[in-house]
Amino acid sequence: MGEHDLIDLRSDTVTRPTPAMRRAMAEAEVGDDVYGEDPAIRALEERVADLFGHEAALFVPSGTMGNQIGMRLVCEPGQEVLCDADAHVVTYEMGAAAAVFGISTRTVVSDGGLLDAGALIEQVRPRGDWHLTATAAVAVENTHNRGGGRVQPLGELERLFAWSREAGVAVHLDGARIWNASVASGVDLATYGRLADTASVCLSKGLGAPVGSVLVASAERIAVGRLWRKRLGGGMRQAGVLAAAGLHALDAHLSRLAEDHEHARLLAKRLGVDPSTVETNMVVVDDVAAPVVAEAAKARGVLVSQVSPRRIRLVTHLDVDRAAVDRAGDVLADLLDR
Numbered sequence: 001m002g003e004h005d006l007i008d009l010r011s012d013t014v015t016r017p018t019p020a021m022r023r024a025m026a027e028a029e030v031g032d033d034v035y036g037e038d039p040a041i042r043a044l045e046e047r048v049a050d051l052f053g054h055e056a057a058l059f060v061p062s063g064t065m066g067n068q069i070g071m072r073l074v075c076e077p078g079q080e081v082l083c084d085a086d087a088h089v090v091t092y093e094m095g096a097a098a099a100v101f102g103i104s105t106r107t108v109v110s111d112g113g114l115l116d117a118g119a120l121i122e123q124v125r126p127r128g129d130w131h132l133t134a135t136a137a138v139a140v141e142n143t144h145n146r147g148g149g150r151v152q153p154l155g156e157l158e159r160l161f162a163w164s165r166e167a168g169v170a171v172h173l174d175g176a177r178i179w180n181a182s183v184a185s186g187v188d189l190a191t192y193g194r195l196a197d198t199a200s201v202c203l204s205k206g207l208g209a210p211v212g213s214v215l216v217a218s219a220e221r222i223a224v225g226r227l228w229r230k231r232l233g234g235g236m237r238q239a240g241v242l243a244a245a246g247l248h249a250l251d252a253h254l255s256r257l258a259e260d261h262e263h264a265r266l267l268a269k270r271l272g273v274d275p276s277t278v279e280t281n282m283v284v285v286d287d288v289a290a291p292v293v294a295e296a297a298k299a300r301g302v303l304v305s306q307v308s309p310r311r312i313r314l315v316t317h318l319d320v321d322r323a324a325v326d327r328a329g330d331v332l333a334d335l336l337d338r
C-alpha cells in the first residue's frame with residue numbers, strides 16, 4: 001500500500017493542496033512582503049481582519065507564531081497569561097511564551113477544555129501588588145484541540161470578555177479551528193472576533209492550506225506584531241503564493257467543514273462513541289490500548305493519533321471522503337471489537 005492510499009486521521013494538518021489551490025498559488029500576484037508589497041498577502045490580511053471585525057491582520061508562518069506574538073502584544077515579560085491546563089499555547093508550543101518572551105503562564109484545570117469564565121476569573125491576579133505576578137491576559141482556545149474539538153460556549157466567552165473590559169485584562173483567542181467552531185455553532189466569525197483583543201486563526205488546519213496563520217488585532221497592535229514577526233525570522237518575501245492558498249481556502253473550503261463534522265459523527269456512531277462529544281471534526285476514543293490500536297490500524301492503512309496511552313484521536317478533513325470514512329470505520333470497529 002502506497003503512502004497515498006493511507007487514510008490519515010491523525011490531524012487536519014495533513015491535507016495536501018488541491019489542484020485548484022495549486023493553480024491559485026501558481027497565479028498569485030506577489031511582491032516583497034517585508035516591504036509590504038505583496039498584493040496577495042495584503043488581500044488576505046484585509047479579508048481576515050474584516051471577517052473577524054478587527055482593524056488589521058498579520059500573516060504569519062504558523063499558528064504557534066500567531067499565538068505567541070498575539071500573547072506578547074497583550075502581556076509584558078514578567079507578567080502572566082492565564083489559560084486552561086490543556087491549552088495548546090502551554091502544551092504544544094515548546095514553552096515559547098517563557099523561552100522567547102519571558103511571559104509566565106498559569107493554568108486552570110477545566111472540563112474537556114471548556115471555558116468556565118467564573119473559574120478562570122477567580123484565578124486572575126491583579127496588577128500593582130508588590131509580590132504577585134500580574135495577570136495581563138487570558139487565553140481561550142476555540143475549538144479546543146485536546147478537548148476533542150469542543151466548541152466554547154458563547155455565553156461563557158461573552159461573560160469573560162465583559163469582565164475583561166472592567167478588569168483591564170486582555171483576551172487572546174487561539175482560533176486555530178475557529179472556522180469549525182463557527183460552522184458548528186452558527187455563531188459568525190465577527191462575533192467570535194469581537195470577543196477577543198488578539199486572535200490567531202489557522203489556514204493550514206481544516207481549511208486545507210499548506211502553510212499559514214493570521215493574527216488579527218487593532219492596527220496599533222498589529223504594527224508592533226509586525227516588528228516581532230521580523231525579529232523572530234517570520235518576515236517572508238514573495239509569500240503571496242501561500243496567501244493565495246489561504247484566500248482560495250476561504251472561498252472553497254470554509255462551508256464544507258460541515259461535511260467533516262458529519263463524517264466525524266458517522267465515525268463516532270460506528271465506534272460506539274457518544275455522539276454528543278463530537279461537536280466538530282474530532283473523535284476521541286477512550287479506554288483503548290492506544291499504541292496497540294494505532295500500530296494495528298496503521299498496518300491496515302489507517303493512521304490515528306495517540307493522545308495518551310489509553311486514548312486515540314481521529315480527525316476528519318478535506319482529504320478524507322465518505323468512502324474513506326466508511327473504510328476507516330470498518331477497520332477501527334474491527335480492531336476495537338465494536
Ligand SMILES: Cc1ncc(COP(=O)(O)O)c(C=O)c1O
Pocket residue numbers: 013061062063064065067088089141143144145174176177202204213
Ligand atoms: C489549537 C491549536 N492552536 C495552535 C496550533 C499551532 O499551529 P501550528 O502547528 O501551525 O504552529 C495548533 C496546531 O495544531 C492547534 O491545534
